[in-house]
Amino acid sequence: MENIRVMIVDDSTFSIAVLKRMLQKDGIEIVATALNVKEAIQKAQETKPDLITMDMTLPDGDGIACTKEILKHLHDTKIIAISAMMDEEIIQRARKVGIKGYLQKPVDQTDLDAAIERLFEGEELYGVLKNNFEEAFKESIFSFLKREIGGQVVIEKVVEHAMTTVSSGVSVAIGIIGRHDGRLIMDMSESTALGMTRKILQDEGQQIDDAINFLSEFTNVIGGNACSLLNGLNRSLGLRVSPPTVFRGKDITISIGDIMSESFVIKTDLGDVFMNVGFQKGDVEWM
Amino acid sequence: MDVAIINPFIASVTDIMPQLGFENIILKEQSEKSKKIVASGIVLTLGIVGDKKGNVAYAIDTEGAKQIASIMMMGMPVEELDDMAKSAISELSNMLTANAAINFSNDNITVDISPPTMLTGESIELSMSREQVMCVEFDVDGIKIEINVALD
Structure with missing residues (x-):
């Protein structure tokens, strides 16, 4: 999982810290963190990360709209939702806008690793x-x-x-x-x-x-x-x-x-x- | 005639074409042909593997292909079959076959499809992978679309 560049979007600095630690354990580079939609869109364009972890509830909007906006410009970036809220309806909406997977908080290291591995295995195989x-x-x-x-x-x-x-x-x-x-x-x-x-x-x-x-x-x-x-x-x-x-x-x-x-x-x-x-x-x- | 093989493709055409902006979809003819088929214009073939194995070939004449490409590209006039128009037709064959694959899966038959191969020419003689080929001909807003399916 090395060489994967990640941006974390979450309105809680605590959640960011937890995710950061988990991702760093995998040798993943954190290129940006964002606390709201506005910041996320701007930093995504600046850093062009390979992966974004997206919270669903953000102070100035939601993860769905934020994803939509980011994917308009970054076609190769993969986004997974990491949110406390998880039900059929939100999963369907997430899927529709191009989110690749959905994990519920609190996230377990094994689940996070498995999701990322699965997501990037294809890239490696293509290579x-x-x-x-x-x-x-x-x-x-x-x-x-x-x-x-x-x-x-x-x-x-x-x-x-x-x-x-x-x-x-x-x-x-x-x-x-x-x-x-x-x-x-x-x-x-x-x-x-x-x-x-x-x-x-x-x-x-x-x-x-x-x-x-x-x-x-x-x-x-x-x-x-x-x-x-x-x-x-x-x-x-x-x-x-x-x-x-x-x-x-x-x-x-x-x-x-x-x-x-x-x-x-x-x-x-x-x-x-x-x-x-x-x-x-x-x-x-x-x- | 093995309708179980052709029905997913028929359903796919009647489902997808209206979504692309076509109005009148008429199933003209259904027949069983021998291995060799002759077609002119554009031919697209896609491989199929899984619970069933074989291939599908779509045939559309050049004028019809231009009209389809034009409608798929939001009414942009298509004077000649350039790369953009070809890409639209190629995408259509992909959509139709992918949708047929979903229809197969509803009958608990799992199949995967390959990217399309596109050929253009006059009197192209096609040999499909099996002796009996199921054929359907559609009239889609006056455009003739022929689908040939060889599946085991």
Whole structure:
């Protein structure tokens, strides 16, 4: 829990002192404290904390309105309510304005730690994913092509890909679902797909429908193996792949710029394969 | 026809589209197709895993997609399907599928969905993950929206 910067909002200096001590025990840095809505809004903008603990009753307003105002400007800040008052109605209202969790006073250290951990675990996992997905997918496709097709297999990263890419003929999309979701797109020409199918099955009679089946299984294996590698790094990622959808046609444009993704061109003796893989940060909706 | 698979999607369209500002939602046709589907315009596909596994593909023609994007962007005129308009359509597919997932959960079927993949083109031939694909066609204020669901 280190490197988390917190602001405490509470109208009681006693409560602030208690929370401060608990948070400091976890190695968390307290960047600001505020006694009322006005102060909270101003200090939040100044310090841009990662986390805010929000009291629900404040002298010049309530925690709901205060949260609303703060989240207007700070989209990445997470807010948990810590209040003596807790009932279904206030929880629902808190949830609606974007508060991520609700703890009732007096707060217990274990509950507070668990809530913060849960809230920030996703960030850490996203970091793991971001730092490792390229290698996992490259390794997965490289070993598959090397084993099944053989010959030269060279993976080149597309340094800056555009928002869209034009299909070479056949495209496969697979959804990746887990703590953070993603997507894998594989694209190649019909002749490359046919060539690979014929080579793997050692049967020159294979037709385009067989190639489509091959390509869908190929993408499934690459995605499945890469996700297993990533899950091996941290089981909480819980990545699973959905079944593939194959697209075939002339002049198909694929959108790839909507999520954080990387593109690769894999050069083989049977032609080029285009691979795009990306993930988007999943959010903790409510704890 | 396995209505249990398609009903959550039908409910999703009739529930979500009015919230976005569409008025007349008519269920035109319900059919079962074989694995291959041909579509022109915009195709969006999302993966589904959980108690049921498969994918869903939405097909909307380009003109219809522009109209939808325009309404979703508070009536802003959409001359061409630029990144902003595409993003609106992409978000629509996400909302519809997420809502269908909630509808599934009301029947005690838990599913999770992936981000959408968007393609544009003419006569795109789609092969879904299963031999039988459930299809529904909607007329939403004169715009044709086709939903193809392949779930096991």
